Amino acid sequence: MPDDLHEQPTVAAAPLTPSPVPRRDFLMRAGALTLAIPGAGAMFAACTTQEAPDASGAAGGPAQGDAQPLGPRPGHEMTDSMGVAGTSGALPANAPAYHRYDPALPPLSRERTLRLSWRATEAPIRISEDRVVNGWTFENDIPGPIVHCRVGDTVEFTLTNEGNIPHSMDFHAAQVDPKVAFRSVVKGQSVTFRFQPKHAGAFMYHCGTAPVLMHIGSGMYGAICVSPREPLPAAKDFVLVQSEYYFGNTIDGVLQFDYQKMLGTFPDVVCFNGRPSQYIRDPIRVKVGDRVRFWVVAAGPNHGSAFHLVGEQFDRVYLGSPPQNFIQGVQTFAVPAGGGMVFECVCDVPGEFPFVNHSFGHGEKGSVGILVVEP
Numbered sequence: 001m002p003d004d005l006h007e008q009p010t011v012a013a014a015p016l017t018p019s020p021v022p023r024r025d026f027l028m029r030a031g032a033l034t035l036a037i038p039g040a041g042a043m044f045a046a047c048t049t050q051e052a053p054d055a056s057g058a059a060g061g062p063a064q065g066d067a068q069p070l071g072p073r074p075g076h077e078m079t080d081s082m083g084v085a086g087t088s089g090a091l092p093a094n095a096p097a098y099h100r101y102d103p104a105l106p107p108l109s110r111e112r113t114l115r116l117s118w119r120a121t122e123a124p125i126r127i128s129e130d131r132v133v134n135g136w137t138f139e140n141d142i143p144g145p146i147v148h149c150r151v152g153d154t155v156e157f158t159l160t161n162e163g164n165i166p167h168s169m170d171f172h173a174a175q176v177d178p179k180v181a182f183r184s185v186v187k188g189q190s191v192t193f194r195f196q197p198k199h200a201g202a203f204m205y206h207c208g209t210a211p212v213l214m215h216i217g218s219g220m221y222g223a224i225c226v227s228p229r230e231p232l233p234a235a236k237d238f239v240l241v242q243s244e245y246y247f248g249n250t251i252d253g254v255l256q257f258d259y260q261k262m263l264g265t266f267p268d269v270v271c272f273n274g275r276p277s278q279y280i281r282d283p284i285r286v287k288v289g290d291r292v293r294f295w296v297v298a299a300g301p302n303h304g305s306a307f308h309l310v311g312e313q314f315d316r317v318y319l320g321s322p323p324q325n326f327i328q329g330v331q332t333f334a335v336p337a338g339g340g341m342v343f344e345c346v347c348d349v350p351g352e353f354p355f356v357n358h359s360f361g362h363g364e365k366g367s368v369g370i371l372v373v374e375p
């Protein structure tokens with residue numbers, strides 16, 4: 001393990017309580033969350049009657065029932081508004097561009113064999129306007145690509161390691177000898193294996209090279225969504241992979257990850273699809289009457305997701321493989337680290353519905369977004 005993994009972090013973690021930070025900072029953060037949780041607005045508004053609003057008008061947050069604008073309000077850039085820690089400082093000159101991670105489930109292939117040839121890379125990844133992280137990736141993104149196949153399809157997978165340290169691939173949707181299929185390969189080498197998913201559902205994949213905590217914590221994870229042989233009812237399908245970041249020091253504008261912090265399990269950022277609060281800035285949009293299906297994977301490396309959709313109820317949550325194994329009328333359900341579940345609702349009512357990790361310390365750190373149901 002390189003020594004720099006043990007250095008003291010230079011970036012402070014978000015405080016647990018408001019007490020160590022100025023009151024306005026706390027309220028700005030709290031006000032930011034009310035952007036996602038309209039019902040919380042009154043609570044914070046009540047706290048702020050003696051607080052002079054700042055230039056952004058952010059202190060105090062909106063009153064309950066106020067219409068909420070979408071995306072950050074003036075003065076609320078994504079990072080400082082979300083109570084998350086760490087910036088890259090001056091970004092590197094060749095900083096990669098920021099992009100929204102498309103949450104749409106890709107369509108199924110007509111082919112019954114899915115051939116995937118991916119690269120393991122070590123590359124800087126832009127996770128917000130002002131943060132570039134030292135990512136370890138599948139296919140140069142965090143998370144890696146979304147895989148979509150059917151039960152009984154053949155997935156023929158090749159991983160070629162372009163990184164400097166060994167990497168590997170572990171699909172939770174596979175039944176294979178892990179010593180053979182999930183083995184690590186060094187730079188320039190490849191590993192190929194095949195599997196036929198036996199069960200439908202939302203499954204995690206990740207690099208399984210030791211220490212797995214460091215490889216997942218650095219970005220090597222994603223979702224493989226397995227549809228049943230008989231198609232599920234037509235829906236708008238979205239994939240949300242929740243994960244955490246643990247920041248250490250910054251080298252040349254690139255945030256390093258801190259293995260000791262990962263061991264401590266106290267993250268700086270918790271987010272969906274690799275970018276804190278990205279679907280507040282740019283929501284997921286559907287129409288009234290649409291059935292919405294969220295394929296939720298909790299990649300961790302340490303924490304699950306108490307997945308909840310404010311103002312809606314899940315008609316079904318599939319704990320195991322769809323179309324069986326569902327419970328009905330669900331408000332919140334916990335997806336464990338390393339697990340995945342499928343959440344479904346029919347959007348009967350137009351509006352803006354925040355989807356949140358209802359473990360709110362983690363919601364504050366970026367695992368929030370908005371589902372817009374248009375009339």
Ligand SMILES: [Cu+2]
Pocket residue numbers: 136166167168207208209215220
């Ligand atoms: Cu790896």
